[in-house]
Amino acid sequence: MDIGAINCLSYEDFVRILGNVVERCPVVAAAVWSSRPFPSVAALEAAIDDFIEALPESGKEGILRCHPDLAGRELQSGTLTPESREEQGHAGLDRMDASEVARMARLNAEYKERFGFPFVICARTSDKATIAEQLRVRLRNTHAQERARAVEEVKKICRLRLRGLVLADQNNKL
Numbered sequence: 275m276d277i278g279a280i281n282c283l284s285y286e287d288f289v290r291i292l293g294n295v296v297e298r299c300p301v302v303a304a305a306v307w308s309s310r311p312f313p314s315v316a317a318l319e320a321a322i323d324d325f326i327e328a329l330p331e332s333g334k335e336g337i338l339r340c341h342p343d344l345a346g347r348e349l350q351s352g353t354l355t356p357e358s359r360e361e362q363g364h365a366g367l368d369r370m371d372a373s374e375v376a377r378m379a380r381l382n383a384e385y386k387e388r389f390g391f392p393f394v395i396c397a398r399t400s401d402k403a404t405i406a407e408q409l410r411v412r413l414r415n416t417h418a419q420e421r422a423r424a425v426e427e428v429k430k431i432c433r434l435r436l437r438g439l440v441l442a443d444q445n446n447k448l
């Protein structure tokens with residue numbers, strides 16, 4: 275699907291197709307739909323970034339809270355969204371031994387206790403060792419620093435999901 279086709283989608287189809295570019299936050303797609311037509315995918319990405327940045331800090335934290343833990347209960351029970359499942363698998367989080375799972379659970383819990391939202395990182399561009407290391411490093415951030423950092427990760431995840439949608443369809447056309 276190219277940007278022209280995206281611009282032609284009805285509101286319902288736009289939200290159905292793009293509703294999870296920000297994890298479990300279809301309100302983001304619902305909000306930017308009215309800014310069509312987008313001259314490029316980059317412009318759509320910018321509209322999403324602007325929407326997120328305009329949220330109050332509580333809204334940004336709400337978006338973060340919609341993210342599942344990495345290597346958490348939802349991965350074990352198979353209840354992740356397909357996108358998250360694929361990203362966590364890409365980082366090797368579905369191939370950890372019991373001690374690695376326990377270590378990640380401990381760090382995730384410590385992080386959530388400190389900041390009040392789950393640790394978010396773009397798993398597709400990372401691996402399990404880097405993720406565990408980043409969890410430890412980012413635990414040292416201030417609340418405001420960490421919220422801003424986590425929101426940047428949400429935008430990165432969103433860009434890759436969007437490009438995946440565009441690219442997947444281009445491949446289908448070949």
Ligand SMILES: NC(=O)N[C@H]1NC(=O)NC1=O
Pocket residue numbers: 297341342343344357358361362392393394395396397398431
């Ligand atoms: N907690 C967290 O970072 N979750 C996310 N990261 C990612 O790449 N996909 C997710 O669902």
